[in-house]
Amino acid sequence: MADQDGDGPQPYAAYLRTVVQKGLLAGELPIVTTNPSWLEEQAKKKMNRAGFEYILGGAGESSTMDANRLAFRQWKIVPRVLKPTTPRDLSVTLFGHKYDVPVLMAPVGVNSLFHKDKEIGVAQACAALNVPFTMSTVAQTTIEDIAAAVPDSPKWFQLYWPSDEETTASLLKRAKDNGFTALVVTLDTWTLAWRPHDLDSANLPFLLGEGCANGFADPVVRRKFAEMSDGGTPEDNIVQASVYWIGEAFPGSSHSWGDIKILKKYWDGPIILKGILSVEDAELAAEHGVDGIIVSNHGGRQLDGAVATLDVLPEIVDAVGSRVTVMMDSGIRTGADIVKALALGAKAVLVGRPVVYGLGINGKEGAEAVLAGLLADLDLTMGFAGAKRVADLKRSLLRRVKYPGDVRSNL
Ligand SMILES: Cc1cc2nc3c(=O)[nH]c(=O)nc-3n(C[C@H](O)[C@H](O)[C@H](O)COP(=O)(O)O)c2cc1C
Numbered sequence: 001m002a003d004q005d006g007d008g009p010q011p012y013a014a015y016l017r018t019v020v021q022k023g024l025l026a027g028e029l030p031i032v033t034t035n036p037s038w039l040e041e042q043a044k045k046k047m048n049r050a051g052f053e054y055i056l057g058g059a060g061e062s063s064t065m066d067a068n069r070l071a072f073r074q075w076k077i078v079p080r081v082l083k084p085t086t087p088r089d090l091s092v093t094l095f096g097h098k099y100d101v102p103v104l105m106a107p108v109g110v111n112s113l114f115h116k117d118k119e120i121g122v123a124q125a126c127a128a129l130n131v132p133f134t135m136s137t138v139a140q141t142t143i144e145d146i147a148a149a150v151p152d153s154p155k156w157f158q159l160y161w162p163s164d165e166e167t168t169a170s171l172l173k174r175a176k177d178n179g180f181t182a183l184v185v186t187l188d189t190w191t192l193a194w195r196p197h198d199l200d201s202a203n204l205p206f207l208l209g210e211g212c213a214n215g216f217a218d219p220v221v222r223r224k225f226a227e228m229s230d231g232g233t234p235e236d237n238i239v240q241a242s243v244y245w246i247g248e249a250f251p252g253s254s255h256s257w258g259d260i261k262i263l264k265k266y267w268d269g270p271i272i273l274k275g276i277l278s279v280e281d282a283e284l285a286a287e288h289g290v291d292g293i294i295v296s297n298h299g300g301r302q303l304d305g306a307v308a309t310l311d312v313l314p315e316i317v318d319a320v321g322s323r324v325t326v327m328m329d330s331g332i333r334t335g336a337d338i339v340k341a342l343a344l345g346a347k348a349v350l351v352g353r354p355v356v357y358g359l360g361i362n363g364k365e366g367a368e369a370v371l372a373g374l375l376a377d378l379d380l381t382m383g384f385a386g387a388k389r390v391a392d393l394k395r396s397l398l399r400r401v402k403y404p405g406d407v408r409s410n411l
Pocket residue numbers: 054055056106107108109136137138158186274296297298299300301329330331332350351352353354356
């Protein structure tokens with residue numbers, strides 16, 4: 001969708017072209033709604049229950065999921081007029097790479113539960129729109145298969161950090177050898193949280209082999225599994241192998257700051273820590289020489305009661321923004337949300353649930369429709385706000401308001 005006529009991609013213009021091409025003007029309805037708060041409803045009707053509920057679920061009473069959305073509602077944009085903003089430039093430079101848009105796909109595992117296109121569908125949707133794709137460790141597609149499907153597109157690798165150093169090294173080597181340029185290390189999920197939604201329905205698909213494809217393809221995982229199972233392969237005993245691999249990805253206890261040196265030993269590109277919510281940890285990340293952080297509460301799926309990411313973003317940016325690249329996720333649904341996060345100092349945002357709802361509704365096409373819509377909305381919102389480029393999004397564009405939500409809130 002890159003538009004070579006202007007200065008880089010013009011997501012709204014591209015979106016309108018798609019509307020015409022797909023015959024929507026002739027009265028056909030889009031398969032995927034353009035309203036992000038209806039996506040969940042649409043996905044519920046279209047997807048199988050286990051897959052839909054796995055995406056939907058938050059930890060505890062989902063209070064952090066609610067907070068993520070409410071936090072966005074408490075900032076409003078003060079627009080400008082008589083200020084031409086075309087053509088707009090949505091590009092950002094992160095770790096020396098120029099990206100067309102300030103939006104990345106968040107790492108989301110077990111996509112085979114959502115649609116047969118699984119992670120490949122999402123990766124291809126991202127590739128079509130030049131959105132960097134962050135691959136999850138617990139994908140149901142291998143690192144090698146993602147690389148083969150989207151060889152020339154920007155790709156980051158997310159690590160669930162195994163307790164075993166040799167397994168860590170093996171995963172990182174495969175990611176590096178296959179063209180993944182940045183490493184995202186998720187720190188808030190050394191074990192899965194109390195998620196009543198999934199627990200009540202015993203929806204724990206990774207114990208049946210889902211989310212294990214990447215692990216089962218790993219030479220070190222295979223060797224170690226053979227050693228402990230009298231020469232067995234994961235394919236011989238899926239349940240036992242899943243328990244072993246999931247035990248590596250989620251070891252049940254956290255690494256410590258001193259272990260960052262292990263990551264540096266095996267990864268010479270940018271290292272980004274995901275799941276930072278406190279200024280203290282942001283400072284420690286900077287002191288330990290990492291390149292970036294993602295202010296994230298895992299979309300409210302880990303510590304229920306954790307603070308909304310937008311509520312701590314400004315203080316974290318103030319503390320470490322000049323030393324590390326600060327990004328954020330959790331609760332991004334609209335172009336206005338992205339504008340607010342960028343104005344409060346994030347260099348880029350990641351989006352999770354909406355895209356995999358799109359995948360569940362209509363495979364690769366659905367994921368692409370959600371991302372294209374989000375980028376078009378961002379493009380328009382920047383224009384109305386008076387911003388021609390991402391650097392124009394400053395804190396002075398926003399006002400903090402006191403009311404708890406909007407009348408139309410779906411919370
Ligand atoms: C179904 C699902 C699976 C996820 N899997 C992973 C994962 O494998 N690794 C990871 O770091 N984060 C994972 N996340 C968290 C996302 O990367 C991201 O932090 C979160 O979805 C952002 O919030 P949002 O869904 O409100 O956009 C997952 C989220 C969902 C919804």
